Amino acid sequence: MSLLSNTSALLGKELRTEFRSRELLTTTVVFILMVIVLFSFTFDPSSAESRRFGPGLLWLAFLFAASLMLQPCFLREQTNDTLSALRLSVEDPFAIFLAKLIANTLFLLLTEFLLLPIFSVLYNVPVLPVLGWLIFVLFLGSLGVSIAGTALSAISAQARVRELLLPLLLLLLLTPVLVASTEVTKALLDPSPYVEWKGIGFLAVFDLVFLTALWLFGEYLLEE
Amino acid sequence: MTPPASPSTGIRFENIDKRYGGLYALRQVSLEISAGECVALAGRNGSGKTTLLRIAARLVRPSAGSLTFPSTHQSGEPGRLQSGFVAHATMVYDELTAEENLTLFARLQGTTEVQTRVDTLLRDVGLSDRRSSLVRTFSRGMRQRVAIARALLQEPSVLLLDEPATGLDPHGAAWLAGTLRRLCDAGCTILMSVHGESEISSLATRGIRLDSGRVVADTKAGASLQSILTFADA
Numbered sequence: 346m347s348l349l350s351n352t353s354a355l356l357g358k359e360l361r362t363e364f365r366s367r368e369l370l371t372t373t374v375v376f377i378l379m380v381i382v383l384f385s386f387t388f389d390p391s392s393a394e395s396r397r398f399g400p401g402l403l404w405l406a407f408l409f410a411a412s413l414m415l416q417p418c419f420l421r422e423q424t425n426d427t428l429s430a431l432r433l434s435v436e437d438p439f440a441i442f443l444a445k446l447i448a449n450t451l452f453l454l455l456t457e458f459l460l461l462p463i464f465s466v467l468y469n470v471p472v473l474p475v476l477g478w479l480i481f482v483l484f485l486g487s488l489g490v491s492i493a494g495t496a497l498s499a500i501s502a503q504a505r506v507r508e509l510l511l512p513l514l515l516l517l518l519l520t521p522v523l524v525a526s527t528e529v530t531k532a533l534l535d536p537s538p539y540v541e542w543k544g545i546g547f548l549a550v551f552d553l554v555f556l557t558a559l560w561l562f563g564e565y566l567l568e569e
Numbered sequence: 570m571t572p573p574a575s576p577s578t579g580i581r582f583e584n585i586d587k588r589y590g591g592l593y594a595l596r597q598v599s600l601e602i603s604a605g606e607c608v609a610l611a612g613r614n615g616s617g618k619t620t621l622l623r624i625a626a627r628l629v630r631p632s633a634g635s636l637t638f639p640s641t642h643q644s645g646e647p648g649r650l651q652s653g654f655v656a657h658a659t660m661v662y663d664e665l666t667a668e669e670n671l672t673l674f675a676r677l678q679g680t681t682e683v684q685t686r687v688d689t690l691l692r693d694v695g696l697s698d699r700r701s702s703l704v705r706t707f708s709r710g711m712r713q714r715v716a717i718a719r720a721l722l723q724e725p726s727v728l729l730l731d732e733p734a735t736g737l738d739p740h741g742a743a744w745l746a747g748t749l750r751r752l753c754d755a756g757c758t759i760l761m762s763v764h765g766e767s768e769i770s771s772l773a774t775r776g777i778r779l780d781s782g783r784v785v786a787d788t789k790a791g792a793s794l795q796s797i798l799t800f801a802d803a
Binding site for chain 1: 628659665673676677678679719
């Protein structure tokens with residue numbers, strides 16, 4: 346019960362501070378928009394090429410944007426040593442992670458939903474017929490990125506080379522998620538769309554394994 | 570200010586070492602602080618005061634030794650929630666208002682009657698009229714008042730204060746001294762780091778001086794206590 350109530354209080358704090366500053370959302374939306382538009386203008390891909398390369402580009406853009414978004418996740422808790430205040434206040438430190446990863450997933454999904462129509466128009470790839478499945482894949486992929494990213498953000502926030510460490514670790518650890526998400530998205534955007542169950546299964550297992558690991562070992566990541 | 574809700578609790582440090590790499594922040598520190606005692610920690614910068622306080626708050630794990638909380642009741646070691654901690658940093662969110670900060674921490678700590686407690690503390694620290702202002706618009710002294718209010722949310726049985734008068738004007742320091750006096754009278758155990766003689770350090774009934782991570786003096790009230798507090802900054 347205390348885990349749920351603490352998580353909900355902390356999630357409220359995460360959303361309130363972000364919607365007040367709009368720091369993370371603005372940065373990520375602008376970044377992904379720039380990547381999608383620049384790639385489209387530079388290569389002017391045909392519809393067939395878009396279906397082939399578009400999903401990879403899209404997920405790569407999401408991943409880079411996530412590394413921007415996740416960097417300040419724990420870093421800004423250091424400004425006034427608020428992380429110590431949180432550690433002193435919550436019974437279960439997993440609540441801190443849970444609130445942050447839910448907030449990060451929501452921010453990432455919001456960014457993706459804003460940019461999906463632009464991708465569809467610029468790359469001439471219709472997404473409406475498979476929108477339901479696409480949202481499901483975006484959710485699974487974004488959740489995986491957020492779970493691993495939130496844990497790595499906690500680790501890197503205490504490191505000396507934190508600005509470099511998080512993107513490096515994130516890209517390394519999330520390569521399987523990137524590949525699986527791209528494959529599933531590519532199958533959905535195919536002229537004859539189909540569901541790539543193997544990829545969906547992999548994403549679900551990845552999310553579950555990393556969430557369990559975070560629940561078991563998260564407390565140690567917060568220690569000074 | 571209401572008396573502590575939790576039973577009186579002391580603090581026992583036994584042979585505590587804390588190393589950061591090859592550097593010792595604390596060496597073989599053994600101290601017994603009785604329940605209800607008000608202890609001033611003095612020492613030059615880098616002498617280990619903050620580290621000792623953070624170990625007592627259980628934010629930092631000692632490299633060696635043990636920390637226990639002998640209680641006057643049978644409930645044993647208090648949870649982190651029963652100890653209030655005021656650090657160098659304010660430990661509150663700049664992007665939240667004073668009221669939102671206190672409400673957040675009150676909810677996290679499972680405080681009953683959150684709104685009443687937050688209202689009382691905001692009134693006590695003199696910030697009722699600025700309750701809806703973002704903390705980032707506050708002066709250092711006002712932020713310190715919010716920090717102190719946060720530490721008092723759970724009516725702690727152990728209060729750990731790291732230079733608590735930082736940023737407070739004479740009026741604020743007098744208010745803090747009055748608050749700490751009431752908490753002492755109510756049986757709250759207080760361990761605070763201080764610099765020199767002040768209204769707040771005069772509350773201490775015992776002074777401990779640290780030097781290079783070691784306890785070099787430990788004395789009860791009187792002339793020797795004042796000499797410990799002043800010598801540290803000489």
